[in-house]
Amino acid sequence: MTDQAVDTGDVRPSAQPAAEGHFLGRTRELKELRADIERAGLDTLSGRKAPRARVLLIAGRPGSGRTALAEELVRQVAGRYPDGVLRVRLGEPDGTPVPVERAARELLTALELPAPAGAAEDDLTAALRTALAGRRMLLLLDDAAGAEQVDALLPDAPECLLVAVSGGGPLTGIADVRPCTLGGLDTKSALELLTRYTGSVRITVDPRAAESLVEACHGQPAALVLAGGWLAARPKAAVADLAKRLNTDPEDGADGSPLARVFRLVYDELPGQAARILRLLSLAPAGLIDPHTASSLAGCSVPAARATLDDLVALGLLRPVASPLPQYDVPGCLHPLLRARAESQERPAELQLARARMLERTVRLLQACRAITETDSPQAREKLNAMPREVRFPTPRAAADWLSIRRPALLASARLAVADGELDNLARRLLSQLVRAIVAHVGTQAAAPDLYGVHGLVLDVAERRGLDREKAAALLNLGDLDAQTGRTRDALARYRLALDAGRRANDPYATGRAMESVGGAHLELGDYDRAADWFGRALAERLARGERDQAARLYGRIATAHTYAGRYGEGLRNWRAAVAGHRRSGDVPAHARALSELARVQEYAGRFEESLRTCLEAVEWARRAEDVRLQAALQLRLADTLEHLGDPAAARLHRSAAERMLGEEPPEDETSLEQAVSACEIRSASGED
Template sequence: MKELRADIVRAGLDTLSGRAPARSRVLLIAGRPGSGRTALAEELARTVADDYPGGLFRARLTDPGGPPPPLEDIARDLLAELGGSAPAGSSEDELTQAVRDTLAGRRCVLLLDDAADPDPVRELVPDTPGCLVVAVSEGPLTGVPDVRPCTLGGLPVPAAVALIARYAGDTRVTVDPRAAETLVEECAGQPAALLLAGGWLASRPTASVADAVLGMRGLPPGAGAAAGAAGRPGAVVPGSGPGQPLARAFRLARTALPGAAAALLPLLTLAPAGRADAQTASSLAGCSLAEAQSLLDELAGRCLLRPVPGGAPAPARYYLPGCLVPLLREDLAARVKPAEAGLARARMLERTVRQLRACRAETERDEPAARAWLAELPRGLRFGSRRAAREWLDSRLPVLRAAVRLAVDDGGLDTQARRLLSALARAVMAHRGEEASAAELYPLHQLALEVAERRGLVPEQAAAHLNLADLDAAAGRTEDALARYRSALAAAREAEEPFLTARSLESLGRVYQESGDWERAADWYGRALGLRLARGDAAEEARLYGRMATVHEHTGDRGETLRNLRAAAAAARRAGDRSLESGIRTRLAGTFDLLGDADAAAAQRAAARRLRGKAEQ
């Protein structure tokens, strides 16, 4: 800590060369998984908090045991926490630039955990000197300018013994200090291994520290002469070779677990992003919420799980230490049949879908159907209020995204992936609204398109292209939107889906209209109108005639404007939509004013007033 704090204020290469610092200071805490590197980073951030009043912001750059999350997702989450924004569908470079711009002029701590690659770190470091970036990695981050590394090894013996005493109690360490020192040697001073050994001792108050040493060596407690050797540092005992201290400490902790906890632990590697709460554990293990919470608390008490940093106190959420994930994956492969693991994952995804549906339903409580559905839902899946549902959604978004990515990448879970994608998109839209949810929805529609193309689901391809094109158009990416709409049109025609075909045609007309290309806009609107006329959809006919009229207004063709508005009014009358017809007749009045026909204009306004009155009755 002393070395790290000194590095914060130490002159950098820019200062030594006489230039003002161009970027924020980057500290690197390097060490093998299990060396305590993340814990040290969190403690450093806590101790310097007063010097950085802008707050602490965290980002994990890899998922335990899985592919790294897209840098776009990481940057988007940071932007949301920082109060910044970027258009939907922004590229990785645009998003990271937006993060740097938002951090400019602030004094914040940015903790980038588990950085396996220097590129994401380099892209997120602010371009101004006010912030502190603390990166956690296994090795050097070559290419990050002026990074200050601090490499961790094993704890020194006194500190390691103190760590064991925190769990075993001072008495057991005091009565056998040599056994405690031997246990430190067996763990190679590695904090994660020491924590597992300490958790084993905490769960066995009658066991001695020497018993923990023997357990690390794969021997039973009180194993004759071996028990005496446990108290002599450096003594050679069969089975006590150097090996992997963490693997042996994990074996010690695992063999002491009760049956239900031992069965749940490897299944937690299926949890997205290595995060687990009672809902996740319950679905994986097929047990009640109360039992699942008890099992998670027990595993955390044995140091096999850690509390999520910065999380709310209730309900408790935990994460798998990254150093244990490879060992747990081996355990899963050896102890759980593939069919059982697949069933557990399917249960987890189904539970997540139901939670998302409940989250969305909280926004629809005024509707009888939503209230009835919520009333039939198990109490553990309900939310107390719309606010509670929104907070749950916001706090779980990175995990929910990871669940979607895992389901899509699996390839064999496309049905669950499609349901999960739909449920997540609808929940986000319900709580945030169309405009605010656009950035979150864009990558979900991209994943939906990927699944639809893989499964040959042509109508879903058309729908995904349409959704992406709408977002591209709203973000001002006109050429991208046009290309997407044309892809949607081709897929809709292939699938013989008239609704999607008409929507694609009309959307193309709208983009050209917004671009001021009136001739092409009229052409595409005309094609869409032809399809609506063939299907006899009067309300849609009225709307499209209105769009055609708008295009002709801009070209100055009053005759075509008048013709289309009259056709729109007639279609609205056939549809029985008095509000729509009233609006169209008001537009007709304006057109007659421009043509100098005051009597016709007055008649249309009078008709519009009568229609509004009937519509309001």
């Protein structure tokens, strides 16, 4: 892929923020913050042990350098917290608070701990507090919208430290927190910041003008960065000229802040194409931009977009993100200004078209990301080669790296597309391709938390548009993920809703699948009568459509439910039907497994001689299927049966054969071998098992 899809090896995006040079100023604030770490809390003064982590709050207006100060504090004190530093952002670029559930999930993922798909906020925050108990860690929560977010993530670990960054006031409701409120930089530090862009000569030749410029910017770091970038791009411009222009510039009624005035000056002197790209970047999901995003938003080539983005970085309007692939983000303080420009200078239809182009490009990239993994057939290779060169990936590894690096932006794209409400067709395509790409590269199990959120978005669109077929599919997928994480009753409720939607859509696949899933949920809950009933309904649907192979499988599920309930006669009858069905369809492995289960139930029923004959037949079919694990399980079943029939010598021979098949040394405890092959056999709720 041009400009992007390069083979990055094992490199992944850094968890650390991009370095921007030596930190300037804030000596007093840093000293106060470090002193706050050391000072005795209210609990200590009252003789009680501190129940929770110490909380430091850094507050200030956007552009005041509050995040930079927090990062510098973290750098200075990180050595005291040997278990590491965790970072999470609690606000979207547009100011929307990030759900606590998502933030807790990101922190658990950073700790390499499981975060079950679809888990509730309380469960995730409890898991996070448990994980942090007994650890010495430092948490940095950036862009906190309020005390509720911070309190939910606050560890019950007095040895931890939490640093919160916020634009608001005190974190009301969290005890013993004193905010460090930021103003402007001191004059010396502000001049040094300007010098980084302009060089020392232009500052030293006219120090009064430089000080006047600092005063016009109120010492605000973001405003000074823009002023320095403007001067760096104009080597012949005098510092005095810029200071004069800012001091005489009329205040904007909407926002007369120093940052807004400097931004207006810088923006107004940008070339037309660069200005348009910049203002359209306010549409970028999660504020993360790559050349493809900028190219699709503005309708220009990828190389031209890349060059413009680099120019905007030099002006201080964008920041590069530490990443193996070119990636940038919009400073949060500039996002409202860019959005205001976009809304005032672009017609609503043009903004919607830009969003559509961005989503369409994302869909094509996801298609290519998945297609590169499916080159086993000539048709797949031909389809891949037919894709435009600029969206093709050179290798599967390059595609996987792109998917990993762009994951936050891709998930944000999906959320924004669904929230838009006017691009539902594009949103549906995006969600579909996102699921396929994630599954192709990551796998269903590993990607379950992301897939849960995506399927939820599919459900939102399907309900909004009255798409019952898609609603049924989304509910089935969500139900499966609920069932995998132990929320069986939630899964059952979703399966029933999926059944209703499938019936309304007259979708036989969804209806049959939902019936079987309802039965499976009842089976897991121990309601074997209802399980058998629902499996029977699904069986009737399959038989009516002539789906004999699926019908044979359902006979097995019905037999399992009856066996769990101790109704061995019904279990045997249905297993025999399953055996006959698999034999007619020619499915040798399934035929062998069904015979194995039939023999097992015969043993439960005390029919040991029948079980022996069935086991011997199953061994022959398992040999034809080349299923060594099943053969070993059957050898153990034969051994059990022979022991019941009073032939321990033959039983030992069969156990030895099972051990040889599995390539294991004879275990010290026979139950360990039973566990090794138990996956091939059903369980029983009966005491006879």
